[in-house]
Amino acid sequence: MASNEKNQVQTTGHTWDGDLAEYNNPLPQWWVWVFYATVVFAVVYWILYPAWPMGGGYTQGVLDYSKRARLNEAMSQEALKEKYPQRFEALNKISKMSPATILGDSDLMNFVNSSGKVLFGDNCAPCHGSGGQGVIGHYPNLADSAWLYGGTPADIKQTIVQGRNGYMPAHGDKLSKQEIEAVAMYEGSLAGEEWADDPQKVAQGKEIFHGSQAACYACHGKDGKGKEALGAPNLTDAIWFYGGEKSAVIETLTYGRDGKMPSWGDRLTENQIKILTAYVHSLGGGE
Ligand code: HEC
Numbered sequence: 054m055a056s057n058e059k060n061q062v063q064t065t066g067h068t069w070d071g072d073l074a075e076y077n078n079p080l081p082q083w084w085v086w087v088f089y090a091t092v093v094f095a096v097v098y099w100i101l102y103p104a105w106p107m108g109g110g111y112t113q114g115v116l117d118y119s120k121r122a123r124l125n126e127a128m129s130q131e132a133l134k135e136k137y138p139q140r141f142e143a144l145n146k147i148s149k150m151s152p153a154t155i156l157g158d159s160d161l162m163n164f165v166n167s168s169g170k171v172l173f174g175d176n177c178a179p180c181h182g183s184g185g186q187g188v189i190g191h192y193p194n195l196a197d198s199a200w201l202y203g204g205t206p207a208d209i210k211q212t213i214v215q216g217r218n219g220y221m222p223a224h225g226d227k228l229s230k231q232e233i234e235a236v237a238m239y240e241g242s243l244a245g246e247e248w249a250d251d252p253q254k255v256a257q258g259k260e261i262f263h264g265s266q267a268a269c270y271a272c273h274g275k276d277g278k279g280k281e282a283l284g285a286p287n288l289t290d291a292i293w294f295y296g297g298e299k300s301a302v303i304e305t306l307t308y309g310r311d312g313k314m315p316s317w318g319d320r321l322t323e324n325q326i327k328i329l330t331a332y333v334h335s336l337g338g339g340e
């Protein structure tokens with residue numbers, strides 16, 4: 054090996070083109086050993102554990118280790134029973150009961166309230182709010198006693214499983230501005246709103262409401278009390294989904310409304326749906 058005079062770094066000894074030499078900078082010993090150790094580790098790992106893909110399968114490793122098998126073991130009914138006996142028993146009971154009978158079992162309702170709260174928080178609260186209070190104009194309040202689709206356990210369960218899509222047609226192209234204002238007046242008077250203070254318009258609106266062109270009564274009922282099968286709300290209770298100010302009602306009438314509740318039937322288990330049904334029912338407005 055030759056030595057480079059200027060900075061004392063060794064060269065490999067070869068020279069090209071007369072004076073072109075190559076420095077020899079060996080890796081530190083510790084680095085080399087760590088490198089060899091990782092190679093040995095990798096080979097040992099391949100032999101012991103699942104490692105290489107092989108067509109449709111993979112090398113299993115001699116230890117026969119499988120994360121999935123371990124998970125299945127930990128999630129098995131026996132393991133759950135052993136680790137969380139109370140939870141196991143409650144879920145087992147729920148699987149054999151209807152939401153209505155669950156509501157009558159006060160011990161079970163303690164469990165339903167705590168686990169329903171978590172389920173509701175994960176799945177429903179982003180729209181309906183953490184207490185089910187809803188957002189006016191967007192998501193209905195689930196904690197009051199006004200229901201678009203009915204508040205019995207069976208109604209609530211059906212809403213959750215299938216989802217709902219309320220369709221209130223737009224009337225902006227069927228009625229003049231003046232006519233829309235008149236129907237709004239009539240509705241306001243049904244709900245006892247203070248702004249509905251023009252008896253003449255109320256009378257005109259009443260005729261339009263029951264007339265064949267707008268046919269509001271077909272969905273909201275002759276008495277304006279709504280039809281749960283259509284999700285058409287009661288217009289006489291002063292509980293407004295889309296707001297009860299005159300401007301909000303006029304907007305509803307002119308442009309229509311199209312509330313969509315997603316379906317959860319294939320996203321939640323049967324037990325989770327029962328728990329949520331009982332939980333929503335007990336938020337305050339269950340029938
Ligand atoms: C993406 C927003 C969204 C999510 C998430 C959501 N909902 Fe809804 N929900 C709605 C809307 C919008 C309506 C009103 C539908 C309509 O106007 O027809 C509704 C209606 C309902 C109703 C009917 C209320 C009535 O007055 O009859 C119930 C009950 C309900 N939701 C429960 C739930 C539960 C339980 C969950 C969680 C599993 C949930 N919702 C998740 C948007 C949502």
Ligand code: HEC
Pocket residue numbers: 201218219220221222224236237240262267268269270271272273283284285286288292293294295296302305306310311312313
């Ligand atoms: C095809 C059936 C149908 C007809 C016809 C209909 N509605 Fe509706 N209406 C609905 C439904 C369904 C909703 C709820 C919409 C939703 O859930 O998004 C609704 C909502 C409303 C609301 C909002 C209530 C609230 O709580 O905010 C008002 C007001 C209303 N309708 C008034 C009328 C009037 C007035 C007419 C006649 C001009 C009429 N509707 C015609 C089905 C109908």
